Every structure is written in C-alpha cells, then in structure tokens.
Amino acid sequence: MLKHSKVLLIQTAFLGDAVLATALLEKIRNESPETEIHILVRKGNESLFKAYPYSNLHRVWTYDKSRKWSSWLELRHDLSLVHFDAVYVIQRFFGMGLLSLSIGANRVVGFDKNPMSLFFTERVKHEWGTGIHEVERNTALVKSWLGEMVYKPCLKAAVIDLVPEIRKKEYICISPGSVWETKRLPIRIWIEFIRLLPESQVVILMGSPGEIDLSHQIAEAFQGSNRVILNETGKHPLLASAYLFQQSKMSFVNDSGPMHICSAENVPTVAVYCSTVPSFGFGPLADWNRVIETKEVLSCRPCGDHGKNNCPLGHYACGEGIEAMALFQAYQEFLSSGSQKI
Template sequence: MKKILIIQTAFLGDVVLATALVEKLHACYPGAQLDFLLRKGNESLLKGHPLLSQVLIWDKQQGKYKSLLQLLGQIRSQKYDLVVNVQRFGATGLLTALSGATTTVGFDKNPFSRFFTRRYPHDIASGTHEVERNHLLIQAVTDAVAAAPKLYPSEADFAKVQPLKAEPFICMAPTSVWFTKQYPLEQWVQLLDSLDNKYKVYLLGSPADKEHCNTIIAQSINTRVANLCGQLNLLQSAALMRDAVLNYVNDSGPMHLASALNAPTCAIYCSTVPGFGFGPLADFARIVERPEPLYCRPCGLHGYKACPEGHFKCAREIRNEQLLEVLALAGQRPQSG
C-alpha cells in the first residue's frame, strides 16, 4: 500500500487515540503516505507530526456539506489504497464509501458501512480499550498487536514549557465539556489545600476554563498554584505534562494527552466508568472513582450537563485521600526532569 487515509472527526481525545493507527501503519508500511482527516479545531494536535504527509480538515463552519464536497474531491484525487474510518457517523461514512479507495474499512455502526470493503463491530460493553477497538480495523493488514497513541510536540513546544519545570510540579486539568465528568470545584480546592508545599501546581485548560480555575485558586489557601489556561497550546500542555510528578485529570481530553506522552496520570472518574474503554494508557496510570457501586452509575457514555439524580454522589463521594495516595506512589518514582 502506498497511500492510506485515517478518518476521525470526533473530539480531541478520540483523535489522540486514533494516532495509535498512525504508529502501527507506519511501522508496517514505512514507505506509505499517511494522511489524517479531522474536524477543524483539532488540527493543532497533529502539527508537525513526522509520520503524516497531510492533515485534511473538515470545516463545518464553511458549511457542512460544502466542506464535505470539497473534501470528497481531495480524497478521490489521491486514489488511496486504504481508507480507515474510525468515526461512526454518516457524513464520514459517505466520504469513505465514495472515496474511490481500493479498500475501505470502518465500524458497522456507521450507516454507510454496508458500502465499505470490510466492517467491524464497535462494542462498548466488552470493556475493550478504544485503541484495541480501533486496531481491529487494520488488524487484517498489520498484525494482532495494537500500537500506543503518540503525539509529537516540537522542540519549540518543549522549550516553551522548560522554565516551568525548575522544581517538582503537578498538573491539574479540572474541567470537562460535560459537568458530570468533572470533579467538583470544591474538591479540587480540598486537594490543593492538602498538597505538600514542595510542589508547584499548574492548572491547565482552554481560555474558556480560565475563570473556573481562577475560582479554584481564589478559594484555596495554596499559594503555589498558577493558572495556565489559554497560555499553552495542546502540544505545549502535553510537553509540560510529560515531566510532571503527577497529572490529575478527569475522564476527558487531557487524560489522552497524558497517554500520548506517557505522562504519569491520576484519572478521576465521576459519572463514567473505565469499562467504556477510554482509560489512561501511561506506564504509571491510576484510576480513582467512588469505592462502592452506585445504582445510577454510569448514567451515560459521555455525561450530562447536570446530574440526572440531583445528588452527584459519583463525584462527591470520592475521598481526597484516594487522590493523595496516588500522589504518594507517583512521588516514589524517579523523575525525568
């Protein structure tokens, strides 16, 4: 195979996990042209990626179908040998079916999958990790062993955050798109207030997260906290996370950034569960969740804007000591600095 396209137009974390396909396909076909299609807003994740030839962008703001037609023209002109569609929605299924590629593969949940060369089940209930589920799409042309996701911050990205690494530090990403996947603000404050003063703490997020993190800092007595929301791009954030003593994250995008840089991770699960298959993959990764089962958990695959039951016990009954225990373990590891 000389030309391969991978399609994943979902959220940031989904794109990060799909980079495992890039790693595996490159290992098996080192001379092939590898391209990646994602939606506008996520392209910075793959900036300067050394294994990719082109990053195609679906810009829905230009007009969903206008942009789709432009992409179809681009894709057909490339005459791909293989199109791998990780996305399960119709628009990308149509692109795949009409791509003109020699071989097309995707999940059977895609409404256009009947027109693919091969289609495979996407089974959330099995507990299989998403990286393994995605690998199923290319197993027939590679082998049975999935690769790990990987991102490539540039030398400039690492240089940007190097001054922040002068002393032992912890990163926290307190927010999520979904309220019920987000550890409560007052519990982040409690965690900050109980940390050893030897740690500098960096709060990470987008510009939209800045106010939330400012509120956390204002309510905390910890004077060693800096709000970096909006100051670092995604790859710079990942470059910083790589050398943290520990990264506290929700079940959200920053958790997958940590996985892609093999950064030490404490993943806090509120309304969702690791069994969905989107857990952390770093060598040092621990999951913290409510110790006892809860009748309403999980309440959904992605979460909600508010707790459907009104009590949010899945988050509120996580104990601060659970988080500190993970830090104690992480602190025993040799630090790369």
C-alpha cells in the same frame, strides 16, 4: 498480503479521540513504513499532529463542523484527487461513512455501527463496554492488513520556553475541566486535594479557554497563601499545552482530552471518573497511572455512554462521592514508587 501505498484515517470526533488515533499511526509506521498516511480530523485538532514526530504522516486534513456540508463537499472533491488505496473510518457516524465511500478509494473499512457500513469493503465489529480499550478497537480496523498487535498513542511536543516558576518535572498539572459537566470532579474536591499537598509543591492549572472559570475558582481559594498555583488555563495553544503536560512530574485529569494527551506522552497520570467508567475503553495508558472513582456502588452509574450536561437525578453522587484523600494517596504512591521521569 495487502499492500497499501497511501491510506486515509478518518477521526473527526473530540480531541481525545484524535489523540488515540495516533496509535494507528504508530502501527502503520512500524509495520508498513513505506505507506504514506493521511488523517482527517475536526478543525481545531490539526495542530496537535505537529507533535507527531514521524514523516510517515504525510498530511493532516480538517473537517470544519461549523460549515458542515460545504466543508464535506470540499473534502469529497479534494480527497478524490489523492487516490487512496484504503480508507479506515474510525468514525461511526453517517457523514464520515458517506465521505469515505465517495472519494474513490479501492477499499473502505469501518465499524459495523456506522450507518453506511453495509457498503464498506470490510465491516469490523465495534465492541463497547467490555473493557476493550479504544486503541484496541481501532486496531481491529487494520487487522486484515497488519495483524493484531496494538501500539500506544504517541505524541512528542516540541520544546517551548517555560517561565522561571515552571521547572521541568517539579510541577504537577491539574486539569479540572471536561466538555461534559458530569465528567468534572467538583471544584471543592480539587481544592481539598491541593490543601493536602506539601506547600512546596507547584501546581499548574490547565484547560481550554472555556474552562477558565473552573481554574479561577481553584486559584482564588489560595490567594494570599504561600502556595504557588499557576493558572495557565486558556493561555496556550494546543501544542504548548501538550508540552506543559509532557514536562510535568505527574498530571491529574478527568476522563477527558488531557488524559489522552498524557497517555500519548507517557506522563504519569491520575485519571478521575465521575459519571463514566473505565470499561468504556478510554482509560489512561501511561506506564504509571491510577484511576480514581467513587467507592459507592451506584445503580445510576454510568448514566450514558458519554458525559451529560448535568446529573439526571440531581445528586451527582458519582462525583461528590470521590474523596480528596484518594487523589493525595495516589500522589504519595507515585512519589514513593521511584517512577518519576527524568
């Protein structure tokens, strides 16, 4: 049986991908507790790992994509000094594949779709679009070391002070944004959904600084009403945002990073899919979750492996075809299920 005293995981993709990589942290922590774990993530995502509460994660390294090759060269030098027993490359791109081979690790394991996979110690088949979840795909990387058992991602954000209007387990979060426009539920549908909610239901709008306008459009629609709509978009660092999701009654999200944060914190989640589909393997993993998507069969959906900046056909039927009532029914179903977190 393989034994590793020190390993490096590489996942420098988007926030949600980094969150899902915590499932590997959990597997290694539980099945090889003596192993010191390092992880390399995109700069900007590193603070999230302060919400990973276990000391097995020894260090979080960062790759600054704004400096690309200079950051890459610095990492090659610094990581070479650590002397890893193994590197597990979750990334499927050339740069991280080359880095993994350049730091002197005893073993390098990665997916066969990585352009540098020919030189890896072990290549793992990357299955896509078959319904296999990303955490299962990632677990396959360590199968020859630790076996097949799959763990859920894990984050436990530290407590922060909440303003009086924000009472634990009483508010719902809505995160209307996404890096990709074709992953965003149209704003009018979010507004229609909120109008269906009981007037007493507090709603917190969440998102990154680049999504402030989306949340503003929603909040503006309820100005002068008796509803409590708190627009917290862009106001909090990543850790504080994770805590707000963690303490919500339930959260409504697009197929985006916040969905994966909710999975890692086991927040009851309603996940909306527009141009993408759950069979890509990025569905919600919370104990209570629902997926909302258009009921119409569209020959153009999905239009790609990821979202796009705009609908290639101009009609955006995958988003426009989703009904606000479907979101409201999920809300009612959760309340009647007795699944609310204490």
